Amino acid sequence: MKKRLLLLDAYALIYRAYYAFINRPMRNSKGLNTSAIYGFIRATLDAIKKFEPTHVAVAFDVSGKTFRNDIYPEYKAQREETPEDIKTSVPIIKNLLEAFNIPIIEKEGFEADDIIGTIATKANPDEFEVIMMTPDKDYGQLLRDNVIMAKPARSGNDMEIVTAKEFCEKYDIQKPEQFIDILALWGDVSDNIKGVNKVGEKTAAKLISQYGSIDNLLQNIDKLSPSQKKNFEEARDLIPLNKKLVSIVTDIDLKLDIDNDLKVSPPKTEELIPLLEELEFRTLLKEFGASKRKEQGQYVQGSLFDMPANKPERPTFNLKTIDDFDVDYRIAKSRDDRAKLIDELKQCQEFAFDTETTGLDPISAELVGLSFAIKTNKAWWVSVPKNQDEAKSIVQEFAEVFANHNIGKIGQNIKFDMQVLLNYDIEIKGKLFDTMLAHYLLEPDARHNLDYLSEIYLNYKPISIEELIGKKGKSQGNMRNVDPELITRYACEDADLAYQLKQVLFEKLQGQGLTELYFKLEEPLIEVLTHMERNGVTLDSQSLKEYGEMLSKQLVELEKEIRNMAGVPDLNISSPKQLGEVLFDKLKIATDAKLTKTKQYSTNEEELQKYIDKHPIVSKILEFRGIKKLLSTYIETLPLLVNKKTGKIHTSFNQAVASTGRLSSNNPNLQNIPIRDENGREIRKAFIPSSEEHLLLSADYSQIELRLMAHMSNDQIMLEAFEKGEDIHAATAAKIFKVPLNEVTREQRSKAKTANFGMIYGISAFGLSQRLGISRTEAKELIDGYFDTYKGVKAYMDQCVAEARERGFVETIFGRKRFLPDINSNNQVVRGLAERNAINAPIQGSAADIIKMAMINVHREIISRKLKSKMIIQVHDELVFDVYKPELDEVKEVVKRCMEGAASLKVPLEVDMGIGNNWLEAH
DNA sequence: CGAGTCACG
DNA sequence: ACGTACGTGACTCGA
Structure with a gap:
């Protein structure tokens, strides 16, 4: 891999940082304006993180005269005095850079661009990729196949990468050096360089594009329009000077060994920390503070930061075409x-x-x-x-x-x-x-x-x-x-x-070590999904339509009532913003309303449910929402997706979306057809067999994820419960609430069920308390009780996290990996998510592996037995078949055997099956 | 085009 | 002090 050299234009970036905060400067408690310091350091570190350079340097202008002033006294003469805050910032920035072990380079009589120009030119193109970080367009002249420019991020946007190729395309020139000529004609207001009259960026570019160079242009000056010719005649004498001024020097004698002197190395933490503390840069302190891991020196070699060993490829540019x-x-x-x-x-x-x-x-x-x-x-x-x-x-x-x-x-x-x-x-x-x-x-x-x-x-x-x-x-x-x-x-x-x-x-x-997973699972699945998608699903559009008409009437009615209650005749109930304002500002149904991250009132179901007794409008809104969702997402949309050619719905199963290994479905999504809600499940009735001679068969794994939890954790108590064929949630309740199995109440079972799911997701006391509407202490007790019963589960969860820390990834039973670079993050929110992923991914992913295996085997048997029955839908733990009635018994046997036999675990895999004249009945 | 919401496992 | 259960896709609003 090529070495990568990052060169930063210090003052240009400092100015930019300073003015970015001009309206709300950052200050530490001593009143020091730290905007420029923070902004510059942050930009520098971000660039290092993004580009992962092996070499880095920051170039500073030296105060005082440069050679440009010698040849042109007015050079930058109109510039305002540097703001005092920047002046005080610069020495601090230099100290910080030293503590970060980032080399600083300056040279009397020259500006930063000359330094960068020299280094970029000197760096051997076969050895180095060079990134010049600067907002200054003039650097364009330095671009080469191995030299690119990075313009710092503007508010909201990511930083902009400019390659030689793009640059030349933009100005329609052959090589970046021609930009010198463009600049010489164009001039530069900020440097006090006067260009040719009436010639700006566009005209200059056009002329150089056309004539190739100023020299050639001047030789053909008669081809210009009379007025333009006049302007050029007038500027003729200035042009050579302009060229000198705008040309970046590329041959300063810097006495520098790029490879040795500019190599990236870890920061000097002992110098850095006091500096960051004084500046009160808390986020940076967190990032570079002397955490245990840092002391152990777990740096990826050649990196300023500790980075996960397994990370996406580093960014590339100068792409070939x-x-x-x-x-x-x-x-x-x-x-x-x-x-x-x-x-x-x-x-x-x-x-x-x-x-x-x-x-x-x-x-x-x-x-x-x-x-x-x-x-x-x-x-x-x-x-x-x-x-x-x-x-x-x-x-x-x-x-x-x-x-x-x-x-x-x-x-x-x-x-x-x-x-x-x-x-x-x-x-x-x-x-x-x-x-x-x-x-x-x-x-x-x-x-x-x-x-x-x-x-x-x-x-x-x-x-x-x-x-x-x-x-x-x-x-x-x-x-x-x-x-x-x-x-x-x-x-x-x-x-x-x-x-x-x-x-x-x-x-x-x-x-x-992923070839086996690929060829045993993903590759054979291609053909299976191809056929499933092609088979399609038959939709009873007529019944949907009738049901839709009924709901639409209710919706219109509800809308009227809600608007009346709200006293806002044109209220858009589908607008969370308008709705929130009506509920909380106008009707004032609550004063402690939860806010979303954009500081709007939160109006989701969970929140509204809290206020259902405060005002009759709330329940109406919830009802409206439910109906609207059904209509717009399913009832009105599904019939539009019936294919004209086949008369069926053909979803697309995406095999490369879900990071855990699951499939996903879109156009339409057949994996989120309603079932939980009474109104919603009506929609399932519209999914019907392909003919009178067919039936729908639905086969689903019973508790596959919990079974996997039992298998992978090897928790004896949980394994036993499954072996005995107990209702796992009831069994869990019995154990954690210490009551006999037959005395478990509905409420206890429900709590245990939530807790069981919580385990699979990588529980937190807070999360569980939210779900159950209990206090955190109670939730904590519940979890403790759970772990007390299922000791193996607790150990397994800890082991997952430890494994992720050590190896950087976790695995499913079929060897599918999920990489979790964030597992070592200093940000505990980010790390927390990675930790829960470490627990959940092997379980969710193994379940995905198993059903994929089952699908492959079912498909093979359907083909080899030349059955007319077809597999048509997969919903994570469920397979749906369009069964030719005479084949029913055979299909049931094949499906059950293939699904239950897809993997052999320490607990049996159990499959429940149902048949019917629609998807609801089949369940 | 992101945010908010909600449908499923 | 902060934000918190895992994984998806679709619709709607409004900058």
Whole structure:
């Protein structure tokens, strides 16, 4: 990995920090204005955290004359005196930098930009990436392939990265040095440099873009308009001086060994702490205070901070694009071309492929073409005609290679391509390497889109889809209309990138011991989900519609009543802001209303429930909310998602979203169809079998997460309860309340149930007290009682956290990992979340693994037994099937056996099944 | 586009 | 002193 050098322009950043707080300066108790100090140090540390440089330096201007004043006495002459607060801040900042072990560099007669220019130029491009942190645009002239600029964050936004390429594009110039000429024409008000009259940024850029340089421009001065020519004639003598003034010096004699002198090293804590204490920088003290871990010196080597050993790749920039490579992307135009391609594919052990389609909905999308990558930078594009009969016959030419078991297929989100190709009767066999899923296992919390992966792992920026079909939203373009040359580059690039990513990611999977999880679980699941999504679910839109009409009437009625009670005729009840104001300001139903983090009144159900007796409007609002939710999220929306082609609803199961390993479902989300609430569960009645000859079968794991808790913690008491087949919540109640099992009250059981769930989530006394509406002391007692009973559970939870601390991750029973870098955070809120994740992720994730295994096995049996019945929905611990009635007994047997046999735990896995003419009945 | 709310396991 | 149970997706409002 290249070394990375971060160079900071001290005064520019200090000024910026100072003025950022100008309206509300920070002061310590002695009255010292610490805005500039804090702002600058924070920006510096943030940059170090973000860029993770191996080398760093801060450049200061030296007060007094510089060589620029010698050649131009008016240089910066108009500048106002430096504010007193900044003057006093600078020595303190220098002390701080020293304590942080960040080198300071200054040189008499020169400015910070000259120092940075010199170092950036001197740093060997093969050895160093250089980041210049400054808000000053002039640094643009220094940009190179290995030198980028970081402009500090402006309020709200992240800091802005500028690369040489982007910079040149912005000014439409060939190389960054040309910016000197632009500046010389443009001038610089803040430096008191007068440019050419009537020439600003835009004109200067245009002229340099056009003529290449000032010299050439002046030679062609007659081509300018008369008035412009006059302005240039007048400025002619000034230009050489301007050029000198705006040119950043790159060859100061600094007597500096970059590699040795600027190396990042840990702060000198003993010097740093007193300084931070005096300044009263509490957050920084927390961060750099002498915590135990710091004393043990757990720094990642070469880092200023203690960072988790396993962290996302460090940020990259200066991304390469297609133009930086000599790629061999070809179009297969004729049948002969395709035959040649197919021949090449047959010779491959593996190839990457991608489909381009007319849309993102795989059911209705039509193929526009296919791309295949055979090796790095070598790919083919096969265009597919609009006529679907012709299309199919061309695509069919590839059926054999796709179906070949011995040829591996690589792709990004293969499920989509698999579905599209299924429309053309193409089956995909052989090992599938899905780069998205591989990365999901490697970094479950990260994003996994191709652009991101390319950037991180290949240092490459793909052609943006917007270049092809325009921004979505307005005048949505179509893949069909894209220029053939361009679509070839785009599609081949995608396949090529998938191919290249596979090589990187496969090695990483092996390194992490994740290949087995990938090939046993995630890879076979691709095909299963493909079929489930395609199967779809039948919706009884008619009954939904009728139910919706009834609810709508109630809603209108409620709205009227609520507005009347509120005395606000145009109240929007769906606006929490308006609602809160009505309830708490106007009706004053309470004075101690809870506020949200944006200081609005909190009007969620939990809060409103507290005031239900204060005013009759409250219960009406809750009722309104409930009905509105059902209507807008389900009743009115689901029928719109019925596919015209199939008459069914086709959700999309996302296999790479949930960081614990679960699936998620969207478009629509079929995993949150109401069931708890009486009104809501009516909606389940609209999910029906595909025909009269079918039934819905729902099979769900009983208490799978608690069983996993028992299994993983090896808690004898809990294991025993499950083995005896006891009602686990009642059994828990009996034990923690010390009553016989048959005397457990409803209330006790309910409390125990909440406590059981609490364990799975990584409980806190506060959380439990909130849920149960009891005091924290009571909650604490309850938890103590719980741990007293289930001693193994307590030990297991502690062990999870300890493991996460030690290894940086926790694991499921199938070896799925979740990395928890925050487990060592100094921020206890952040750390607390990581600790609860350490407890919850192995449980939730193992349950996800188990049902995935079950789905794969059920699917295989359905195929091998050639059943007409279909698996259609998964809801985390439940599978729903559209069962062909004559197969009912067989399907029930297969499903139960596959689900219960998906893993062998210390407790039996139990599955409950139900059948019915709709999803509600089946439950 | 974020915040608030609420549906599910 | 501070904020607190885990994981999702969809809708609505309003800057």
